[in-house]
Structure formats: C-alpha cells, structure tokens
Amino acid sequence: MFKKHIPWAEPYKIKVVEPLKMTSREDRLKAIHEAGYNTFLLRSEDVYIDFLTDSGTNAMSDAQWAGMMMGDEAYAGSKNFYRLEAAVQKYYGYKHLVPTHQGRGAENLLSQAMIKPGDYVPGNMYFTTTRFHQEKAGATFIDVIIDEAHDTASLHPFKGNIDLQKYEDLINRVGADKIPYICVAATVNMAGGQPISMENIRAVKELSDKHGIKVMLDATRAVENAYFIQQREDGYSDKSVAAILLELSGYSDGATMSGKKDLLVNIGGFVAVNDWDLFEELRNMVVVYEGLHTYGGLAGRDMEAMAIGLEEAVQDQNISARVRQVEYFGKLLEKAEVPFIKPVGGHAIFLDAKQFYPHIDQEQFPAQVLAADLYVESGVRAMERGIVSAGRDIVTGKNHKPKLELVRLTIPRRVYTQAHFDVVAYYVEELYKKRHEAKGLKMVYEPKYLRFFQARFERL
Ligand SMILES: *Cc1c(COP(=O)(O)O)cnc(C)c1O
Numbered sequence: 001m002f003k004k005h006i007p008w009a010e011p012y013k014i015k016v017v018e019p020l021k022m023t024s025r026e027d028r029l030k031a032i033h034e035a036g037y038n039t040f041l042l043r044s045e046d047v048y049i050d051f052l053t054d055s056g057t058n059a060m061s062d063a064q065w066a067g068m069m070m071g072d073e074a075y076a077g078s079k080n081f082y083r084l085e086a087a088v089q090k091y092y093g094y095k096h097l098v099p100t101h102q103g104r105g106a107e108n109l110l111s112q113a114m115i116k117p118g119d120y121v122p123g124n125m126y127f128t129t130t131r132f133h134q135e136k137a138g139a140t141f142i143d144v145i146i147d148e149a150h151d152t153a154s155l156h157p158f159k160g161n162i163d164l165q166k167y168e169d170l171i172n173r174v175g176a177d178k179i180p181y182i183c184v185a186a187t188v189n190m191a192g193g194q195p196i197s198m199e200n201i202r203a204v205k206e207l208s209d210k211h212g213i214k215v216m217l218d219a220t221r222a223v224e225n226a227y228f229i230q231q232r233e234d235g236y237s238d239k240s241v242a243a244i245l246l247e248l249s250g251y252s253d254g255a256t257m258s259g260k261k262d263l264l265v266n267i268g269g270f271v272a273v274n275d276w277d278l279f280e281e282l283r284n285m286v287v288v289y290e291g292l293h294t295y296g297g298l299a300g301r302d303m304e305a306m307a308i309g310l311e312e313a314v315q316d317q318n319i320s321a322r323v324r325q326v327e328y329f330g331k332l333l334e335k336a337e338v339p340f341i342k343p344v345g346g347h348a349i350f351l352d353a354k355q356f357y358p359h360i361d362q363e364q365f366p367a368q369v370l371a372a373d374l375y376v377e378s379g380v381r382a383m384e385r386g387i388v389s390a391g392r393d394i395v396t397g398k399n400h401k402p403k404l405e406l407v408r409l410t411i412p413r414r415v416y417t418q419a420h421f422d423v424v425a426y427y428v429e430e431l432y433k434k435r436h437e438a439k440g441l442k443m444v445y446e447p448k449y450l451r452f453f454q455a456r457f458e459r460l
C-alpha cells in the first residue's frame with residue numbers, strides 16, 4: 001500500500017490555527033510546584049506542547065464541524081443517532097448500539113450488565129478505567145498478555161497478544177462459568193500502544209467459543225491496530241484498514257469504545273453488542289447513568305461528529321499519517337539514544353523512566369519525576385504511566401508494582417506538525433544529558449480512586 005521509500009505527508013492542510021504560549025523556566029517551576037508535581041494538575045494555559053493525552057484532543061475536520069450544525073437535538077430518536085448506528089454497523093459490524101458520553105460510561109454499563117461478584121475477567125494488560133469498572137462490579141482482573149509485553153527491549157511485532165496458555169490455565173483453574181467475558185484491547189494502551197495480531201484474536205475467539213465465554217473488544221484504538229495488521233501480518237498488506245477492522249471486530253461479541261481516540265472527536269463513546277438480551281440490559285441501564293438510549297449523554301451534534309469521524313478514521317491515508325507521525329518522533333529519539341519502548345506503538349512514545357533515572361527507587365516515582373522534569377525543561381506536558389497509575393490492590397491496599405515505569409508522550413490526532421516533534425525530541429535529549437541531577441518525589445496527597453489524576457507530590 002504505502003511504499004517505505006516514498007516520503008509521506010499529512011493528508012490535510014491547516015485552515016484554523018490556535019496560538020501556542022511559550023513560558024519561562026521560572027514560570028514553569030512555579031506552575032509545577034503549584035500543581036503538586038502532577039502534570040494533570042497543570043493549567044493548560046501554562047503548557048507549550050501538550051502530549052498529555054490523545055483523548056478528546058483531536059482536531060476535527062471541516063466536514064465534522066459542518067456536521068455539528070446538523071445536530072438534531074430532539075430528546076428521543078435523533079437522526080444523528082441513526083447515522084452513528086449505521087456507521088458503527090458498517091465499520092465494526094456490531095448489530096446494536098448504545099451511545100455513552102465516553103469510554104468509561106460504556107465500561108460501567110458493560111461491567112455491570114455482565115459481571116457477577118466473584119467472577120474473573122481476563123485481559124491483555126489492564127486499562128485504568130476498564131479494570132476499575134470490572135473490579136467495582138465484583139470481578140478479579142487477570143492479566144493474560146504475553147510476557148514480551150512487559151519487556152521494554154522486546155521487538156515482538158504484536159506485543160499486545162494474548163497468551164493462550166495463560167488464558168486456558170485460568171479457565172481450568174476457576175471454571176468457564178466464572179468468566180463472563182475476556183476483555184481484548186486493540187491496541188494495548190498500557191503496553192505502549194502495542195497491537196494484537198489477527199491470528200491471535202481468531203484463536204482467542206475459538207477458545208472462548210469452546211468454553212462459552214464472550215469476547216469483548218476494547219475497540220478504542222482498533223483502527224490503529226488494524227493499520228498495524230496491514231503493515232506487519234502476512235496476508236493483509238493488500239487489504240484496506242476498513243476491511244481489516246471489520247474482520248478484527250468480527251472475532252468479538254461486542255465492544256466498548258472511547259470515541260475520543262480513534263474517532264477524531266472531542267467527546268463521545270459507545271458500547272455495541274450483537275446479543276439482543278445483553279443489548280436490552282444495556283439500553284435499560286443507560287437511561288439511569290447517561291441518558292435515553294438514543295443519545296446516551298451526548299448532544300445530537302456530538303453523535304454526528306463521531307459518525308463522520310469514523311468514516312475519516314478508517315481511510316488508509318488518515319490512519320497511516322497518524323501512526324507515521326508517531327514513528328517519526330520515535331526515530332528522532334532513537335537517534336538521541338534515549339531509552340523508550342520499541343517497537344513504537346500507535347499513539348504515543350513511552351519513555352522508560354527506570355532506565356532514564358536508574359538511581360531513583362520505584363517508591364520515589366521515577367516516571368512522575370520525569371514527567372515533571374520534562375515540563376520544567378521545555379513546557380512539554382506528558383504523563384506518568386507507572387506505579388502511580390497502577391494504584392493499589394483493591395483487596396490488600398498494597399501498591400501495585402508494575403514492571404513498567406513509563407512516561408507517555410501522547411500524540412493528538414491532526415494537531416501537531418513534524419517541527420513540533422523536532423522541538424520535543426531536542427528537549428528530551430537535553431534532559432537525558434543531565435539525568436543524574438534528578439531527585440525523587442514523595443506523595444503527599446492520595447485520592448481514593450484513579451489516584452494518578454489528582455495525587456500531589458513534593459520533592460525529596
Ligand atoms: C481512553 C481509553 C479508555 C477510556 O475511555 P474514556 O473516553 O477516557 O472514558 C478505555 N480504554 C482505552 C484503551 C483507552 O485508551
């Protein structure tokens with residue numbers, strides 16, 4: 001499809017610009033101190049280049065903005081709902097759609113509808129909100145991702161794959177009737193945006209069918225996953241991303257979705273399933289938690305923008321440019337010999353904070369330190385993905401101690417140009433040169449849930 005030696009460029013041009021604000025080092029030292037060394041608590045105004053997240057930070061197209069004017073804001077039966085339903089059926093193939101305000105709204109509904117206390121939910125590494133809702137509904141989450149996913153040096157092309165042996169061992173240990181579904185993420189955000197292969201999800205589906213276990217896709221980044229399959233898996237190089245996506249989701253019984261990622265919008269999500277009874281249950285619950293089943297907490301215009309975003313997202317040249325921006329950034333960091341996770345994933349670069357700051361103990365939050373230091377150095381905002389994000393065990397109250405201690409630099413879709421990546425790579429390299437000066441942090445305020453969002457720290 002895309003020949004490696006031919007230069008590529010973003011398949012869009014800029015029509016509206018938003019000025020960026022530069023700040024001084026003194027300003028930034030003050031700002032990060034006031035933010036308790038947590039980049040989530042910085043004011044966006046004080047940030048120069050914002051790589052905090054690619055969630056809801058996408059640039060919408062002129063077609064999407066025009067679609068916003070076509071919002072049918074009726075309380076019930078909005079035409080934008082039917083448009084979105086048709087787009088989801090066309091590109092993911094699921095029969096029934098329940099819109100939600102964003103991904104975690106969908107996770108809440110699905111977890112409550114499917115999980116009984118005492119159940120087990122296997123998954124390929126966890127995602128923060130996904131695991132939270134599974135555990136809150138009474139399940140024990142079991143990580144069944146392949147070991148390579150935890151190895152920052154492994155170059156496995158499908159590091160998101162499920163280890164079928166681990167999955168089967170769990171079935172044998174607890175019994176299939178204790179496993180309502182397996183949660184398959186594509187791509188795996190927490191492993192560095194790493195994809196699963198078609199071969200793997202096909203095998204997962206087969207094994208699950210044999211035991212009567214449902215397969216639920218976290219489809220948030222499945223378009224990116226489909227692109228990696230096209231690029232890396234035998235037999236897919238001449239298929240379109242849209243065709244691959246449809247095949248991929250076809251090996252699942254339903255999906256939760258955060259439209260704020262792949263679907264190029266600022267807000268929105270859904271849960272979609274094939275089973276009518278499950279749909280009935282979800283449709284019933286959405287009224288309590290989000291809104292009527294034909295808007296699910298969204299305005300009509302939001303559903304319209306998401307339907308158009310889906311059509312744009314699956315175009316080969318769009319998704320190719322998205323991932324190639326991330327690759328470009330990775331190549332710059334590779335040249336600078338900075339430690340980060342390889343192969344480069346679909347949405348972000350993950351700096352390896354354990355290697356960056358080997359002298360800082362994991363209990364002193366090396367990734368939290370690195371994200372704070374990068375902000376002070378450059379005004380670039382990133383986020384921690386390590387011991388703070390992993391939180392505490394819901395039963396024992398002990399810190400989860402993840403093998404990976406990472407800082408995520410996440411690339412919003414269609415927002416930045418190559419020159420921005422040159423600047424960020426320069427500052428990361430500068431920071432790496434003086435890495436020995438870095439000092440650890442201590443946590444001085446810890447919220448009860450999803451602590452990484454609001455925790456506060458002080459310098460040791
Ligand atoms: C963002 C994300 C979610 C949660 O979606 P929200 O829209 O932020 O609630 C779930 N899974 C994955 C893989 C995500 O990246």
